[in-house]
Amino acid sequence: xxxxxxxxDGAKYSDDVEPRMLLxxxxxxxxxxxxxxxxxxxxxxxxxxxxxxxxSVKSCNVLAVQADGQDVTTVEGLSQNGELHPMQKAFHECHxxxxxxxxxxxxxxxxxxxxxxxxxxxxxxxxxxxxxLCRCTGYHNIVRxxxxxxxxxxxxxxxxxxxx
Amino acid sequence: xxxxxxxxxALEIGNKRRRKEDQRLITGRTKWTDNIQLTGMxxxxxxxSPFAHATITHIDTAEAAxxxxxxxxxxxxxxxxxxxxxxxxxxxxxxxxxPNHPSIAVDRVAFAGEVVAVVIARTAAEARDAAExxxxxxxxxxxxxxxRESAExxxxxxxxxxxxxxxxxxxxxxxxxxxxxVDAAIEKARADGIVIEREYRQQRLIPAFMEPRSVVVDPxxxxxxxxxxxxxxxxxxxxxxxxxxxxxxxxxxxxxDVGGGFGGKLQVTPEEFITFMAARRLGKPVKYTExxxxxxxxxxxxxxxxxxxxxxxxxxxxxxxLKVDLIADLGAYVALVGGGVPVLGAFMFNSIYKFxxxxxxxxxxxxxxxxxxxxxxxxxxxxxxxxxxxxxxxxHELGVDPLEVRERNWIKNTEFPFTTVCGMEYDSGNYExxxxxxxxxxxxxxxxxxxxxxxxxxxxxxxxIGVSTFTEMCGLAPSRVLGSLNYGAGGWExxxxxxxxxxxxxxxxxxxxxxxxxxxxxxxxxxxxxxxPFEDVEVLHGDTQVAAKGMDTYGSRSLVVGGEALVRxxxxxxxxxxxxxxxxxxxxxxxxxFKGGRFGVKGTDQGLAMAxxxxxxxxxxxxxxxxxxTLDSDATYDPVAFSFPHGTxxxxxxxxxxxxxxxxxxxxxxxxxxxxINPLIVAGQVHGGLVQGIAQALWEEAVHDDxxxxxxxxxxxxxxxxxxxxxxxxxxxTTSPSTTNTLGTKGVGEAGTIASTPAVVNAVVDALRPFGVxxxxxxxxxxxxxxxxxxxxxxxxxxxxxxxxxxPHFDEADTADRTDGSSL
Numbered sequence: 001x002x003x004x005x006x007x008x009d010g011a012k013y014s015d016d017v018e019p020r021m022l023l024x025x026x027x028x029x030x031x032x033x034x035x036x037x038x039x040x041x042x043x044x045x046x047x048x049x050x051x052x053x054x055x056s057v058k059s060c061n062v063l064a065v066q067a068d069g070q071d072v073t074t075v076e077g078l079s080q081n082g083e084l085h086p087m088q089k090a091f092h093e094c095h096x097x098x099x100x101x102x103x104x105x106x107x108x109x110x111x112x113x114x115x116x117x118x119x120x121x122x123x124x125x126x127x128x129x130x131x132x133l134c135r136c137t138g139y140h141n142i143v144r145x146x147x148x149x150x151x152x153x154x155x156x157x158x159x160x161x162x163x164x
Numbered sequence: 165x166x167x168x169x170x171x172x173x174a175l176e177i178g179n180k181r182r183r184k185e186d187q188r189l190i191t192g193r194t195k196w197t198d199n200i201q202l203t204g205m206x207x208x209x210x211x212x213s214p215f216a217h218a219t220i221t222h223i224d225t226a227e228a229a230x231x232x233x234x235x236x237x238x239x240x241x242x243x244x245x246x247x248x249x250x251x252x253x254x255x256x257x258x259x260x261x262x263p264n265h266p267s268i269a270v271d272r273v274a275f276a277g278e279v280v281a282v283v284i285a286r287t288a289a290e291a292r293d294a295a296e297x298x299x300x301x302x303x304x305x306x307x308x309x310x311x312r313e314s315a316e317x318x319x320x321x322x323x324x325x326x327x328x329x330x331x332x333x334x335x336x337x338x339x340x341x342x343x344x345x346v347d348a349a350i351e352k353a354r355a356d357g358i359v360i361e362r363e364y365r366q367q368r369l370i371p372a373f374m375e376p377r378s379v380v381v382d383p384x385x386x387x388x389x390x391x392x393x394x395x396x397x398x399x400x401x402x403x404x405x406x407x408x409x410x411x412x413x414x415x416x417x418x419x420x421d422v423g424g425g426f427g428g429k430l431q432v433t434p435e436e437f438i439t440f441m442a443a444r445r446l447g448k449p450v451k452y453t454e455x456x457x458x459x460x461x462x463x464x465x466x467x468x469x470x471x472x473x474x475x476x477x478x479x480x481x482x483x484x485x486l487k488v489d490l491i492a493d494l495g496a497y498v499a500l501v502g503g504g505v506p507v508l509g510a511f512m513f514n515s516i517y518k519f520x521x522x523x524x525x526x527x528x529x530x531x532x533x534x535x536x537x538x539x540x541x542x543x544x545x546x547x548x549x550x551x552x553x554x555x556x557x558x559x560h561e562l563g564v565d566p567l568e569v570r571e572r573n574w575i576k577n578t579e580f581p582f583t584t585v586c587g588m589e590y591d592s593g594n595y596e597x598x599x600x601x602x603x604x605x606x607x608x609x610x611x612x613x614x615x616x617x618x619x620x621x622x623x624x625x626x627x628x629i630g631v632s633t634f635t636e637m638c639g640l641a642p643s644r645v646l647g648s649l650n651y652g653a654g655g656w657e658x659x660x661x662x663x664x665x666x667x668x669x670x671x672x673x674x675x676x677x678x679x680x681x682x683x684x685x686x687x688x689x690x691x692x693x694x695x696x697p698f699e700d701v702e703v704l705h706g707d708t709q710v711a712a713k714g715m716d717t718y719g720s721r722s723l724v725v726g727g728e729a730l731v732r733x734x735x736x737x738x739x740x741x742x743x744x745x746x747x748x749x750x751x752x753x754x755x756x757x758f759k760g761g762r763f764g765v766k767g768t769d770q771g772l773a774m775a776x777x778x779x780x781x782x783x784x785x786x787x788x789x790x791x792x793x794t795l796d797s798d799a800t801y802d803p804v805a806f807s808f809p810h811g812t813x814x815x816x817x818x819x820x821x822x823x824x825x826x827x828x829x830x831x832x833x834x835x836x837x838x839x840x841i842n843p844l845i846v847a848g849q850v851h852g853g854l855v856q857g858i859a860q861a862l863w864e865e866a867v868h869d870d871x872x873x874x875x876x877x878x879x880x881x882x883x884x885x886x887x888x889x890x891x892x893x894x895x896x897x898t899t900s901p902s903t904t905n906t907l908g909t910k911g912v913g914e915a916g917t918i919a920s921t922p923a924v925v926n927a928v929v930d931a932l933r934p935f936g937v938x939x940x941x942x943x944x945x946x947x948x949x950x951x952x953x954x955x956x957x958x959x960x961x962x963x964x965x966x967x968x969x970x971x972p973h974f975d976e977a978d979t980a981d982r983t984d985g986s987s988l
Contacts, residue, residue, distance in 0.1 A: 102374050137848055140851040
């Protein structure tokens with residue numbers, strides 16, 4: 001067992017953990033932070049993406065002991081004073097989620113993407129989300145959500161669902 | 165007496181309402197099955213067979229049982245008297261061969277990934293550590309891996325059965341009285357028309373929902389409660405009770421938030437049965453959550469068919485007959501509805517066309533692979549792919565535009581309702597309008613001109629344009645039809661509407677959403693029907709204790725069947741409220757009219773809002789004689805017919821002829837799904853469907869090695885497309901309302917997947933026509949495309965056959981390197 005101290009979504013935690021415990025297991029099983037989820041075992045799907053020290057990481061690919069002394073933000077820590085984060089709002093507004101399983105990771109990755117590149121092109125958004133799999137949306141609306149959150153015009157949806 | 169404002173009759177239906185479901189999903193306050201933690205909960209790890217086919221000679225569990233915090237180790241031997249056989253709900257013929265399917269293998273394993281032992285421990289990690297210590301001795305048996313060889317019984321998947329053939333199912337238009345004799349049509353076409361013969365291979369796919377399957381069983385208390393990541397809580401409860409011998413009323417099944425299904429979670433699984441048996445045996449809550457590699461290995465697969473088509477047509481390109489010979493790989497066991505998947509496709513091979521004669525011959529075979537069942541589209545993608553590919557061949561033979569040959573054969577918009585050669589009655593449609601609009605948003609003529617220019621200049625980047633017109637059947641299904649097909653259950657759906665004394669509305673649906681947005685769409689329907697605010701409607705689902713009756717969600721049925729049930733339940737509430745309103749308003753019932761959420765007295769300004777009636781019936785102080793207190797209703801709706809959405813999909817692919825690289829240039833589609841409740845949700849369903857269908861065309865394949873081990877058992881090798889692989893789509897709709905349900909809806913969940921696969925492959929082949937190529941086997945990898953361009957004999961790539969050459973033979977061992985980084 002190893003002693004770690006971590007700040008998660010603004011709260012400080014100290015725990016004894018097995019060295020082999022993954023950060024995502026620590027978040028889910030010890031802290032009950034079940035907003036962050038696991039979708040694969042090869043770090044391909046990105047469902048477990050969180051911010052560690054302000055940068056996005058796949059928390060299935062980080063040991064809990066590696067997070068010692070660091071700040072972790074999960075999807076549960078994004079809202080401030082009851083106000084949704086702009087990226088959360090954009091996902092809702094653009095219907096960028098269906099079953100919602102990939103959504104926490106997708107939102108965390110999208111925020112990191114805009115931190116790096118505040119006005120990305122569609123191609124840059126698609127490349128930036130390459131490590132996050134979604135099976136429901138076909139990515140179309142996820143791309144639009146990131147465009148919207150970046151304050152850029154997203155692909156007009158005039159063609160979509162004109163039930164005429 | 166309150167006078168309330170009139171509300172317009174239709175405020176919500178057709179609105180792009182943002183989803184109610186989103187709030188919990190974007191903030192991480194979701195209830196996935198794996199989130200559930202119960203006091204004293206134990207965890208399961210599965211020991212799975214590494215062999216596709218083997219005898220179990222010995223299992224030593226002593227070391228595992230002695231490992232830290234292990235509570236129990238179970239083998240097939242331990243549960244053989246209670247586990248029964250996993251259910252098959254659809255024996256497509258009375259003599260279907262259905263192997264016994266134990267949850268835990270007892271003396272033989274029939275596919276790689278089958279459970280042979282189970283370890284239950286205090287934590288998931290301890291269970292997994294101990295599972296490594298279970299020592300299983302196997303004696304390998306020859307494995308049946310090739311579906312066509314299996315049909316010849318070369319190697320038996322189950323030696324005790326004596327055959328791999330599970331069933332032979334035929335539809336013949338002459339025999340059914342729905343059309344002519346197909347052999348006569350083909351013979352006539354050989355003499356004075358055109359006959360085209362082609363073979364197509366539907367590769368094996370994996371649904372690959374994002375949330376791995378998970379199940380928690382709590383046996384404490386009077387009722388046993390199961391939470392499962394399932395599409396089918398009601399069906400699951402019934403089958404648990406039926407197979408495992410427990411009163412149904414003692415079982416409660418909850419499908420909490422479920423992370424996608426696409427058919428892949430409609431199965432009743434060994435993992436659910438095992439967790440149930442373990443919890444019942446130990447008297448403690450037990451959880452099992454699969455890893456992704458377990459999911460890819462053991463959750464059911466989809467597609468996997470070999471299709472041979474013979475198409476007869478006149479010299480003018482009018483199709484006179486179609487004969488289909490099909491072999492479908494069921495895998496090692498007949499899954500819940502797996503045997504019926506090709507049957508669902510059988511009625512769709514004529515698609516939107518007027519064929520005069522049709523015969524469908526299908527053999528379902530057992531192999532030593534993961535079982536197969538419904539995956540997004542379930543039978544209709546396979547049928548649509550084959551017919552749309554061969555219609556392109558006909559167009560090529562005639563030297564006309566692929567859209568032209570379709571127009572010569574499709575049902576005209578003046579001919580609805582139309583009874584097809586399969587005996588299906590298409591209620592409505594307008595293929596002309598959808599096609600016209602699709603051409604417009606795609607820029608068809610301009611792209612054809614560019615294609616011509618690239619061909620003439622021998623540009624190394626060639627352009628291909630793919631067409632796919634389709635229809636499918638949704639609204640599964642009229643129960644009498646299911647009965648006639650030997651299906652084990654009905655196709656009805658239920659709904660309840662409860663007017664609460666606060667004026668809020670509680671809706672219960674028997675369908676079980678897992679991403680489709682029922683909470684939003686159902687609220688929209690009720691808001692309009694009952695004239696209550698959208699926000700005041702709460703939709704409950706996915707819990708057998710809350711929704712006592714249900715047939716769950718699959719096959720694009722929820723809105724078409726469940727939505728109709730909802731409308732009927734709402735109408736019953738209105739009917740019950742009318743005499744109460746009349747009584748309170750001291751008017752005659754005949755003078756009461758309900759409009760905009762208000763019961764008014766004709767010709768006066770007197771009226772009562774729905775909420776006021778709800779409160780009055782709750783208080784029950786002053787009700788007419790014979791009226792029961794509270795305002796609520798139930799309705800169960802059995803559809804009178806299927807619904808038939810249709811559409812035209814167009815795809816432009818750029819092919820680098822020097823490397824075989826593929827790039828999608830544009831994709832546009834126009835779907836006619838009848839009336840639309842929420843255009844936003846519909847667009848999302850179309851986008852997601854498109855990418856799944858495109859993925860079959862270009863990337864995805866479940867690949868096994870020569871020993872029957874799944875090689876593509878992780879997301880490293882099973883290529884689910886990413887955002888970087890795909891493009892944005894241009895979509896639109898035309899509207900021919902369904903005439904068989906009140907809302908006029910048709911279903912949309914599978915449309916994109918069904919239509920897009922042939923659109924893409926037709927585009928790829930179209931680009932390669934100058935090279936004499938008439939087929940590329942799916943997935944169309946750069947390697948296969950390159951080989952097709954450069955093949956002299958067509959055998960290498962399953963494509964590239966030139967005019968008049970023999971039908972290409974597919975080498976089943978063609979497992980080309982899939983991780984080639986191809987990208988759109």
